[in-house]
Amino acid sequence: MYRTSLREGSCVIVYMTSLFTFSGRMNGNVHGKGGSMHMYGHNFYGGNGIVGAQQPLGTGVAFAMKCRKMKNVCFTLFGDGAANQGQLFESMNIAKLWNIPVVYVCENNGYGFGTSTKRACAAKHYYDRVSYMPGVWVDGMDVLAVREAARWAKEWCNGGKGPLILEMSTYRYGGHSVADPGTSYRTRDEVEEVRRTRDAINAFKEKVITAGLVAEDELKEIDRKIRKEVDEAAKMARTGKEATTDLLLTDLYHNTPPQVVRCTTDYVRQPYTNSSEACRALG
Template sequence: MRKMLTIISNVLRASTKKNGAQAVSEGARVVVSSRSYADFTPQASFDIKGCDLHRLEEGPAQQAVLTREEGLQYYRTLQMMRRMELKADQLYKQKIIRGFCHLYDGQEACAVGIEAGINPTDHLITAYRAHGYTLTRGGTVREIMAELTGRRGGIAKGKGGSMHMYTKNFYGGNGIVGAQVPLGAGVALACKYQGRNELCVTLYGDGAANQGQIFETYNMASLWKLPCIFICENNKYGMGTSVERAAASTDYYKRGDFIPGLRVDGMDVLCVREATKFAADHCRAGKGPILMELQTYRYHGHSMSDPGVSYRTREEIQEVRSKSDPISMLKERMLSNNMTNVEELKEIDVEVRKEIEDAAQFATTDPEPPLEELCNHLFSNDQPLEVRGTHPWTKLKSVS
């Protein structure tokens, strides 16, 4: 082992004398190629926390199988989300990102676990804390960061910003609290009507959970047996108000009454994955909607204008970070079961940080969309049309 480390050290030392970043990259590739991963455990089983059940005789499995490839993929995505949000925080404080910006760090296991439990052909709609879901649904960090800075290369061409991002089968990013829930039921109705065995995951927060439109949607979805997974991401605070002060009942998974429900540990990616698989099977079996409450936690404030420590203590945030962090939890599982090692995870961390920095560089140098594109993309697959401007005598062209 000592001899191997000496060889690696010599390779890196020699590479740095060559030609800057390219030489270091060449040295890093030699290091990776010299390491064998044959001794790592390819697959392991883990006991996970059971779910609280409502109107269900049995719930998701309490043991989850994780392959090494899955674990590394989840780890990379979790880290990408975390680093992306921290970079967004930095750019916002530098006044490069303006307007509303709601960060997702701390809640990453929800998005990664949900995506691991459904199919790419399934559908998803969420509220304004949407950066993580844009990534798991196929968006790139580069597109997301450019959208945050309002640039032409953004995922909504610089016109949506933090709250309005879209990809195939992902319907946003919606800024009106709770309004995406009936829209999600509409998507689920389309899934049933088209008969493709698809479903819609419809997400909202604990702050929206008391709205009347959500209960109206529960009613329609249950009557029509829509393939809809309603998910309440309960991060304990609706803006600056704790759930105990806002809701007479904080058992959000029971709020559907006649709709079956699950309460899930939303900080554990494996718990979320297994619960989502269970819920998806329920919907695909024609049993109608199901409700999931993911108990999670946001590290930042509600938005960038909220420091997040006036209604909760720094000690509370630190305790969650130290005991329930989704990245640390997955990392510890993989290390303790010899599914990876610290060096391999550090390599991933370096790659992630480089991708984030490259995306941030693009997001600060890409041009803003030109004025003549202001009215474009009002409709999908339509012929160019004229749109009235700021007064009746001005006309602007719109193309899809």
Template sequence: IPLGAGLAFAHKYRKEPNVAITMYGDGAANQGQKYEALNMAALWNIPIIFVCENNHYGMGTAEWRHAKNSSFYTRGDFVPGLKADGMDVLAVKQVVSYAKKYALEHGPIILELDTYRYHGHSMSDPGSTYRSRDEINAMRTERDPIERVKKLLLANGFDAAELKKMDKEVKKEVDDAVEKAKAAPIPPDHWLWKNVYAAPANTQLRKVDGGYNTPDYDPEYKN
């Protein structure tokens, strides 16, 4: 969240017509860093959209157990907020479009997107110890975003065969990517810094035995 605020500050400082979007879950909505970033964003009127992805469970803790006020879009003090159905593609498109325009003209805004995760928080979380399978199945049946878009497209004359073809192609693309990742060798140390710093940093890795190792950087390093 603070990194997003930093990016938004950079946009304003450089007079760039851009908006930063920082995303967090309902579990992180109570953390101090969020309020610190929110305060500075409001103080400096920086172009940022705070997006709370409310899937109603912070790991295994239901929102009503960790938040006195679970209407997260209202918890911005001097920062306005909106709530939308995060499982509705068109609703998300519309509300983000509005929020972008608002942030560019007036400063920070909060979006709470009401969503859901079907699986556990991690591989060690079965996802069914703190909620019922009936609840999960109901969400899949009634609110699945892909199925909702599919029904909308079909209702507006989109070809069913074309949709089926697209679905098959996407699944193959994902499967191919997974197989490629499984077959790939262990990456070199310097990959830890790819897409992190604009240029290679003079950084050392601390080893388990207490020693240090300076990684070999790729001479053709690209961010």
């Protein structure tokens, strides 16, 4: 989710402040009231507070696009761990039935939390699990393959051919979360072997240098600029103002006044405010 938000153009500062929103910093995109799951940006509808629950939401976004006759496609991403949930198959069924322009992207990194896909999925692959919807297996460690697969999938859906499945075969070097060292269910040798032979960044770097598209010194300069941008974003996130109790009752309704509850006494109608307005008022 984090890399997807950055890939779709989200600002690094927004990303970092979102991570630091656990400490209640107001300069995050949810103003200190969310967590690392709540990221949004232009053309990026964000994560979900419930892990693996985004498939029906993505299907709904694509359905809204279809109803509005928009030439858009919704790429709904989920991991192999979420690929066995019933709601995914419900979503796929209705997507095919109504010819919804949605691409279901399974990022198969081999492990859902600490469970190997071999122990969690009866099928060998994820892209061919439903007979009524076409699927494509993609080397998720090949930057160019992923780009071309995404381009083709978009053209497929925009052509009115309905939904599609993309299985991106990739790998997760680190643990699933800070509580997961990532070494209790696999060996360090396995991780290092993948890093040595299949690393996506190193492979792409070698391709562009070999093709004469960029010099190695230019890539080092790009790395330096990116590290500086990330460091500055982290510093800004850490030093942001802490949220106050004034933000507790914001964002409860969107452009809708609270309903009066019957049989209550001393009821005071609260005006609708959002966090952005409250933060501006607090300076």
